[in-house]
Amino acid sequence: xxxxxxxxxxxxxxxxxxxxxxxxxxxxxxxxxxxxxxxxxxxxxxxxxxxxxxxxxxxxxxxxxxxxxxxxxxxxxxxxxxx
Amino acid sequence: xxxxxxxxxxxxxxxxxxxxxxxxxxxxxxxxxxxxxxxxxxxxxxxxxxxxxxxxxxxxxxxxxxxxxxxxxxxxxxxxxxxxxxxxxxxxxxxxxxxxxxxxxxxxxxxxxxxxxxxxxxxxxxxxxxxxxxxxxxxxxxxxxxxxxxxx
Numbered sequence: 001x002x003x004x005x006x007x008x009x010x011x012x013x014x015x016x017x018x019x020x021x022x023x024x025x026x027x028x029x030x031x032x033x034x035x036x037x038x039x040x041x042x043x044x045x046x047x048x049x050x051x052x053x054x055x056x057x058x059x060x061x062x063x064x065x066x067x068x069x070x071x072x073x074x075x076x077x078x079x080x081x082x083x
Numbered sequence: 084x085x086x087x088x089x090x091x092x093x094x095x096x097x098x099x100x101x102x103x104x105x106x107x108x109x110x111x112x113x114x115x116x117x118x119x120x121x122x123x124x125x126x127x128x129x130x131x132x133x134x135x136x137x138x139x140x141x142x143x144x145x146x147x148x149x150x151x152x153x154x155x156x157x158x159x160x161x162x163x164x165x166x167x168x169x170x171x172x173x174x175x176x177x178x179x180x181x182x183x184x185x186x187x188x189x190x191x192x193x194x195x196x197x198x199x200x201x202x203x204x205x206x207x208x209x210x211x212x213x214x215x216x217x218x219x220x221x222x223x224x225x226x227x228x229x230x231x232x233x234x235x
Contacts, residue, residue: 059106060113063098063154070099071135071143074092075212077189079135 001029008032086123086165088200089115090210091131093227094124098136098146098154104211107231111209115164116157122209123165125199127192129155167203169195176202184218197222 005022009032012020021038022029033041073079089111096108115122133155136146146154158164177191177198186194193212197219200208207223208216209230216224 060109061100062109062113062116063094063157065098065100065105065109066144066146066150067100068144070095070102070105071138071145074095074135075189075215076131076192077215079091079131080189080192 005029005032085204085206086120086167087207087209087225087230088167088196088205089122089124089128090196090208090212091128091135092211093209094128094132094154094158095135096211096227098132104227107228110231111227112158116161117163119163120165121163123167123203123205124158125167125169125196127196127199129159167199167205169199170202173198173202180219186218190215190218194219 009020009022012032012034016034019035021033021035023031023033023038025031073081093108093111096102096104097112099105102108111122133151136151137148139145159166173195177195180186180198181191181194184194193215197208197216200206201221206221207225209225209227210216211227213224213226216222
């Protein structure tokens, strides 16, 4: 284990006396997180759902569409039909 | 190159997010509002759009009047989305063609739009109602999804 990482683990445990999570990069331990902090970080995308924002942003909406189903019967035969 | 006409149903699908054709229709309208002379509409399309989105029957979800005005105003005022208008002789020519092609019922409205297009030098219409334009030899109808593909 890299010396810096070992030092960060020791410091954090000494400070908070709580479990830590160590992530690895390229097979080597690298970042040190508190368990709660790590769980929050992992959960964040599930709450914010960035893929939905990305999808929304990627679709143009020039008319400012309403969030509703479209009217049915859009041929002129149906459009000009008397109700 | 003459513009391509966006039919009323393209505008309707672009205005309703839950429409299965919303994404391709909105893509086309977006391109029409950004690229000058690529697409066009006729006054008939705006009036039909207003008629269909304010329809109160069949469980439709009508748009409020100010929303309809906002959308039609945006389209009408756009300098990039071209407008084509019937000419003085368009009605007479439509009547003549209708008789020759034996058009009946609501087919006359499709015909009038098609003759307006021909008079303006526009040949292609993007619509979901391909079959409505099949009998009109001077118009080429293309599907919304196909026209919205990149590079088309």
